[in-house]
Amino acid sequence: MDPMRLHILTPSGPLVDAAVSLVRLPGSLAPFEVLPGHAPIISSLERGEVAYVEEGVEKRVAIASGFVEVLSDQIDVCAEV
Numbered sequence: 001m002d003p004m005r006l007h008i009l010t011p012s013g014p015l016v017d018a019a020v021s022l023v024r025l026p027g028s029l030a031p032f033e034v035l036p037g038h039a040p041i042i043s044s045l046e047r048g049e050v051a052y053v054e055e056g057v058e059k060r061v062a063i064a065s066g067f068v069e070v071l072s073d074q075i076d077v078c079a080e081v
Helices: none
Strands: 004-010 011-020 022-027 032-033 041-045 046-053 057-064 065-071 076-078
Touching: 041 076, 057 076
Parallel strands: 004 076
Antiparallel strands: 004 011, 022 032, 022 046, 041 065, 046 057, 065 076
């Protein structure tokens, strides 16, 4: 299965640009997970961690708030860290 592309952007610049197999996000209504082929979505994010798996290794980024757009296996997160 082809990896997804994750971009995490902050006011100070890009933080993450990676090929990933899974992303967990702290959605404002509830945490959710994005896997390849996920339906398009735009969601607000609350304080928590964006966790993602890159080359079999789970990595995490703490955020204060933000938004995410998932479209065609590309995940774009705009967040305060």
